[in-house]
Amino acid sequence: PLVITFVVGVVMALEFFVPHYRFKWLTDELTEWGLILAAAAYVLGILNLLQVNVPKIVRRERDWPYKLLMVVAMVVTLGAGLGQGKDGPVYEWVYKYIFEPLSATMFSLLAFFIASAAFRAFRARNLDAAVLLSAAVLVMLASVPIGEGIPVIGEYLPGIRNWIMDVPNTAARRAIFIGAALGAVATGLRVILGIERSHLGGDA
Amino acid sequence: MTLFAFLERFQRMDPRFVFLGMAVSIIVPMVTPFEFAFQVDERVQALYDEVEELPPGSTVLLSADFDPGSRPELEPFMRANLHHLFRKDVNVVMVTLWETAPRLVFPMLEEVAAYHDLEYGEDYVFLGYKPGVELAIKALGNNIPKAFPSDHEGTDIDDLPLLRGKQKAEDFELLVLISAGHPGTREYVLQIQGQYQLDMVSASTAVSVPDYVPFYKADQLKGLVGGMPGAAQYEKLVFPDGPPEGVQLLATPAVNVLNLGHLYIITLIVLGNIAWVLTRPRGGPATGGRS
Numbered sequence: 001p002l003v004i005t006f007v008v009g010v011v012m013a014l015e016f017f018v019p020h021y022r023f024k025w026l027t028d029e030l031t032e033w034g035l036i037l038a039a040a041a042y043v044l045g046i047l048n049l050l051q052v053n054v055p056k057i058v059r060r061e062r063d064w065p066y067k068l069l070m071v072v073a074m075v076v077t078l079g080a081g082l083g084q085g086k087d088g089p090v091y092e093w094v095y096k097y098i099f100e101p102l103s104a105t106m107f108s109l110l111a112f113f114i115a116s117a118a119f120r121a122f123r124a125r126n127l128d129a130a131v132l133l134s135a136a137v138l139v140m141l142a143s144v145p146i147g148e149g150i151p152v153i154g155e156y157l158p159g160i161r162n163w164i165m166d167v168p169n170t171a172a173r174r175a176i177f178i179g180a181a182l183g184a185v186a187t188g189l190r191v192i193l194g195i196e197r198s199h200l201g202g203d204a
Numbered sequence: 205m206t207l208f209a210f211l212e213r214f215q216r217m218d219p220r221f222v223f224l225g226m227a228v229s230i231i232v233p234m235v236t237p238f239e240f241a242f243q244v245d246e247r248v249q250a251l252y253d254e255v256e257e258l259p260p261g262s263t264v265l266l267s268a269d270f271d272p273g274s275r276p277e278l279e280p281f282m283r284a285n286l287h288h289l290f291r292k293d294v295n296v297v298m299v300t301l302w303e304t305a306p307r308l309v310f311p312m313l314e315e316v317a318a319y320h321d322l323e324y325g326e327d328y329v330f331l332g333y334k335p336g337v338e339l340a341i342k343a344l345g346n347n348i349p350k351a352f353p354s355d356h357e358g359t360d361i362d363d364l365p366l367l368r369g370k371q372k373a374e375d376f377e378l379l380v381l382i383s384a385g386h387p388g389t390r391e392y393v394l395q396i397q398g399q400y401q402l403d404m405v406s407a408s409t410a411v412s413v414p415d416y417v418p419f420y421k422a423d424q425l426k427g428l429v430g431g432m433p434g435a436a437q438y439e440k441l442v443f444p445d446g447p448p449e450g451v452q453l454l455a456t457p458a459v460n461v462l463n464l465g466h467l468y469i470i471t472l473i474v475l476g477n478i479a480w481v482l483t484r485p486r487g488g489p490a491t492g493g494r495s
Binding site: 158 | 217219222223225242271272273274275304307335337350351399410413415418421459462463465470472473
C-alpha cells in the first residue's frame with residue numbers, strides 16, 4: 001500500500017508539470033479509477049452502517065429503536081431504488097414526502113436556535129467581543145432591505161458591510177486558506193512518502 | 205418588581221418566549237406582505253453582467269449542488285438564472301456533486317426549459333450526479349465524456365447534440381456554481397479554475413459568502429450571489445419590470461421574512477447587552493446573563 005500511495009501520489013502531482021499526452025492519458029485513467037472507488041465507498045458505507053448498528057439493535061443497547069428505524073429506512077429506500085429504479089413510485093414517495101420535508105425542517109429549526117443562542121451568548125464583555133458584536137450587527141442589518149431604510153445610517157450600511165467583507169474578512173480568510181493549503185501540502189507529502197500512515201488503518 | 209430584577213429576569217428569559225417571538229416575526233410578514241426598496245450589491249451586478257455578455261448560442265456548465273435544506277436560499281437564484289440564460293438563447297448543461305440533488309434540481313431545469321419551449325438534448329442537458337467530490341470536478345475539467353459517458357437517464361453522451369465538441373470544462377463559455385457547501389464553489393475554484401483559467405460565477409448560501417469573497421476579490425469568481433437577499437437582488441435585475449406571466453419570483457417576497465427576522469435577532473442582542481451592562485456587578489469580573 002505504501003508503494004501504491006507513493007507512485008499514484010507522485011504521478012498525480014507531476015500531472016501539472018508534464019504536458020505529454022501519454023502522461024495525461026495515465027492521469028485520466030487514475031482519475032477514473034478514483035471515481036469508481038468513490039462510488040464503491042458508498043457500498044462500504046452501507047456495510048459499515050449495518051455492521052455498527054445491527055449488533056446494537058440485537059443487544060438492545062441505548063437508543064436501539066432509533067437505530068432500528070434508521071436501518072429499516074435505509075433498507076426500504078435502498079430496496080425501492082434498486083428494485084424500481086430511481087424514478088420508481090416508492091423511492092419517489094420516500095424522497096418527496098419524507099426526506100425533503102425532514103431535511104427542510106432540520107434547517108428551519110436553526111433560525112430559532114440561533115435566535116436563542118444569540119440572545120444568550122452575544123455579550124460585549126470586552127473590547128474584542130464588542131468589535132465582533134458590532135461587526136455582526138452591522139453586517140446583519142446591511143444584508144436585508146430594512147437596514148437600508150434606517151434613517152441617517154441606512155444608506156451607508158451596504159458600504160460598511162462591503163468594507164468589512166472586502167478588507168478584514170478577506171485578509172483573514174486568505175491567511176486561513178494559505179495556512180490550510182500549506183498544511184495540506186505537508187500532509188500530502190507525508191502520506192506520499194509513507195511517513196503518515198493513518199489512512200491505512202489498523203496497525204499500519 | 206424593580207428594574208434591576210426585571211432586567212435580571214429578562215436575561216434569563218425562557219427560550220420558548222424567544223422561539224415564540226421568532227415565530228411571530230416569521231409569520232407576520234408572510235401574512236401581511238410589505239416591501240422595502242433595496243440596492244443591488246456590486247457582486248450580484250457583476251454576476252448579472254457576466255451572463256449578459258454571453259453571446260447567443262453559448263453553452264454554460266451549471267453545477268447545482270444543494271439539497272432540500274438549502275433549497276429556499278438557492279432555488280430562487282437557480283430559477284432566475286435559468287430564465288436569464290434561456291432568454292438569451294444560452295444552452296445549459298447541468299451536473300451535480302450532491303447525491304440528494306438530482307430529484308430536486310432536474311424538475312426545476314425541466315420546468316424553466318418548458319416555459320421557454322426548449323428541447324432536451326439540443327438546448328439543455330442534465331448529466332446527473334457524480335460521486336468523487338474533487339475527483340469528479342477534476343474529471344469535469346479534464347475529460348467530460350469519460351466522467352459522464354451518459355446523461356442521468358442513460359442516454360449516451362454522443363447522442364446528445366448539445367455535448368458534441370464539449371470535451372472539458374474550458375469548452376464552456378461560463379461555469380455557474382450553485383453551492384450550499386462541500387463539495388461546491390471552493391472545490392471548483394481549487395481544482396480547475398486556476399488550472400484552466402475558467403470564467404466562473406457562484407451563488408451560495410448567505411453563511412458561505414464570507415468564504416467566497418476572497419475568490420471574488422482575486423477575480424477567480426466573476427460574480428457572487430449570497431443567499432436569499434442576493435437572489436432577490438438578482439431577480440430585480442433579471443425582471444426589472446416584474447416577472448412575466450407564468451413566472452413567480454421566490455426571493456423577493458421571501459426577503460420580507462428575513463427583514464423582520466434579522467431585526468428581531470438584532471433587537472434581542474441589543475436589549476440583552478443593555479440589560480447585561482445595567483445589571484453587571486461594578487468593579488468585579490464581567491458576569492450576568494446566561495452564556
